[in-house]
Amino acid sequence: MTERSGVEVRLENLVRRYGTVTALDGLSLTLAPGELVALLGPSGCGKTTALRLLAGLEEANDGRVVIGGKDVTGLPANRRNIGMVFQAYSLFPHMVAWENVAFGLQMRHVGVDERKKRALDMLELVGLGRFANRYASQMSGGQQQRVALARALAIQPQVLLLDEPLSALDAKVRSRLRDEIRRVQLEVGITTLFVTHDQEEALAIADRVGVMQAGKLEQLGPPTLVYSRPATPFVADFVGLTNRMEGTVRRGAVEIRGASIPLVHPDVPDGPAIALVRPEAVALASDGDMQEGPLVGTVIAVAFLGAVSRVTVDLGDTTVLVQVPTSAASQHPAGTRVRLELRPDPVLIQREEAVPAAS
Amino acid sequence: MTVAGSPAVTTNVGRPFLGGRRFSLDWVGAVPYLAYVGLFLILPSVIIGIGALLDANNAFTLDNFRNLSRSYVVKATIDTTVLSAITAFLGAVFGALLAYAIVTGSPNGILRRLTISASGVLAQFGGVTLAFAFIASIGPAGFVYLFAQAHGFDFYKQDLWLFEIPGLDLVYLYFQIPLMVLVFLPALDGIKPQWREAAESLGGNTWHYWRHVAGPLLFPAFLGSVLLLFANAFSAYATANALINQGQPVLAQQIAGALSSEVGAYEPGFAKAIAIEMIIIVTLVTVLYTLLQRRTARWL
Ligand SMILES: Nc1ncnc2c1ncn2[C@@H]1O[C@H](COP(=O)(O)OP(=O)(O)O)[C@@H](O)[C@H]1O
Numbered sequence A: 001m002t003e004r005s006g007v008e009v010r011l012e013n014l015v016r017r018y019g020t021v022t023a024l025d026g027l028s029l030t031l032a033p034g035e036l037v038a039l040l041g042p043s044g045c046g047k048t049t050a051l052r053l054l055a056g057l058e059e060a061n062d063g064r065v066v067i068g069g070k071d072v073t074g075l076p077a078n079r080r081n082i083g084m085v086f087q088a089y090s091l092f093p094h095m096v097a098w099e100n101v102a103f104g105l106q107m108r109h110v111g112v113d114e115r116k117k118r119a120l121d122m123l124e125l126v127g128l129g130r131f132a133n134r135y136a137s138q139m140s141g142g143q144q145q146r147v148a149l150a151r152a153l154a155i156q157p158q159v160l161l162l163d164e165p166l167s168a169l170d171a172k173v174r175s176r177l178r179d180e181i182r183r184v185q186l187e188v189g190i191t192t193l194f195v196t197h198d199q200e201e202a203l204a205i206a207d208r209v210g211v212m213q214a215g216k217l218e219q220l221g222p223p224t225l226v227y228s229r230p231a232t233p234f235v236a237d238f239v240g241l242t243n244r245m246e247g248t249v250r251r252g253a254v255e256i257r258g259a260s261i262p263l264v265h266p267d268v269p270d271g272p273a274i275a276l277v278r279p280e281a282v283a284l285a286s287d288g289d290m291q292e293g294p295l296v297g298t299v300i301a302v303a304f305l306g307a308v309s310r311v312t313v314d315l316g317d318t319t320v321l322v323q324v325p326t327s328a329a330s331q332h333p334a335g336t337r338v339r340l341e342l343r344p345d346p347v348l349i350q351r352e353e354a355v356p357a358a359s
Numbered sequence B: 001m002t003v004a005g006s007p008a009v010t011t012n013v014g015r016p017f018l019g020g021r022r023f024s025l026d027w028v029g030a031v032p033y034l035a036y037v038g039l040f041l042i043l044p045s046v047i048i049g050i051g052a053l054l055d056a057n058n059a060f061t062l063d064n065f066r067n068l069s070r071s072y073v074v075k076a077t078i079d080t081t082v083l084s085a086i087t088a089f090l091g092a093v094f095g096a097l098l099a100y101a102i103v104t105g106s107p108n109g110i111l112r113r114l115t116i117s118a119s120g121v122l123a124q125f126g127g128v129t130l131a132f133a134f135i136a137s138i139g140p141a142g143f144v145y146l147f148a149q150a151h152g153f154d155f156y157k158q159d160l161w162l163f164e165i166p167g168l169d170l171v172y173l174y175f176q177i178p179l180m181v182l183v184f185l186p187a188l189d190g191i192k193p194q195w196r197e198a199a200e201s202l203g204g205n206t207w208h209y210w211r212h213v214a215g216p217l218l219f220p221a222f223l224g225s226v227l228l229l230f231a232n233a234f235s236a237y238a239t240a241n242a243l244i245n246q247g248q249p250v251l252a253q254q255i256a257g258a259l260s261s262e263v264g265a266y267e268p269g270f271a272k273a274i275a276i277e278m279i280i281i282v283t284l285v286t287v288l289y290t291l292l293q294r295r296t297a298r299w300l
């Protein structure tokens, strides 16, 4: 029996090219034993490629894959002992749920009684004990993904890989199954790489989030840090909403419309810059001058999101998104004049000349 | 006839709940289908069946069916069935291999488009044109034969098999294989790449994948295609007639023979009895297929 869980997984400088396209451009990433890392990034940034290289379904042009201290770079997929959950429709349609789950055990020559018993246990773990004899066509998308998860875990893999396993499901099922996956992952204690393009999903499920762009890792860190201290403008943009506000850098701070905000990286030369300000770093002033001033404007929309609301304020030459408690937002319906306050959270800046480089 | 049903996932759409209604109007939707089947399938069969039970004076008789035991009809029945089975099986195997070669290539590649269009044409290629193509190439005066003969390979040394059943075996394959490509391709396209990758990551190799996943998934469609090819060969008339004009070795030719007064007696009732025999054989094969499919494709 292989070591069940908690192995370290290392991707070292992985490169993968398809013709002229470089899907992975030197990706390095280490997952601690039992950790769940979410790879987050826009479509086409190389997430799936990274996963497939780790699974052995694709060969690297350069770099190494090390699992539990063992170099598996040259090992074919069927000898890596890795559990994989695909985006959708991956269950074998001619097998009922338990047969699907038992497939990997069958490949390992486990007797039929034993593998049925273990398959049923796995289905129990994902809460589908009653669905053991259903075909994929008789289950909902969410149930199919649970079976796929049970199937991947039934072989007691060293690593679990999930490639956008929730993206084909509707919102409600999605968040429930997301939590379910996390629960099972913690219960089994398996090192897991979870690929998604949905930032909310990544932040909610992961121990650490790795944000990817163009085949490279932009930032790797705990969700709270990635969110509140994005390392690059790309991360700031991709994770959460961002206001781009014009300002001027002066001695390690940026002045925006009369307010001075500290910088994340203060060692930059003075001059004009774009500051990336989170909606929740902006507040609606409750007193003072509501008619005149650089930060005074008109509410043009209020989006109710539950406990918080998102207010769009027109400052004349630009609009700013503000996220405030719903109670505060309700005092400022569309059309009212408001004055904004910028919280002195450190911000990232973007210089004009850096903007066109984005592709 | 259901053939080449794609093994893709099907969903069971529940019947709408008609609160408290005692009479369901579900059958209304089936009316056009039933009308079509009745008009074009059942009605002609019944007319032929009645005609087969009448003699020249329109009196009831079983003679036409008794005459089916004439030795040349029995022989034609066996020959046609064997011919159809052989060309259906070989056509299915080679056609499936060709279709597989296509799906492993690029989905919009030139190979795929070319093969599909060519198959579309060739599957309809039959009759005089096809027979002539063979006669002109590998016939006893054809250029291929003359070339082979000149180089010491005389494939007509024993007998002129091109104008007998073995010739039909070969010629029929020229429309059976393309037809198989056309009807089997959708089934192959329904096989998802994730299934192979899932099987692989679960520890399976190529053999396991085919044995446990792709094979069982494709088998019902393969079976259905074989049936279609069988029926296609079984009812082929023009090709056989163009290639072989002596002895009428194929059942469809026997019908024509019984309807023409040149060769022997003009026996329209007997011709209809042969037609009924053909209908029964194809029906039997279809029933067999349905039973097999029910056993092999419970998930559909
Ligand atoms: N099999 C392939 N052939 C050619 N290009 C590919 C192939 N797989 C991926 N790519 C390219 O590599 C890049 C990364 O793809 P992928 O890893 O699937 O991105 P993601 O999963 O983040 O959306 C994309 O530009 C994609 O077009």
Ligand SMILES: [Mg+2]
Binding pocket: A047, A048, A049
């Ligand atoms: Mg992807």
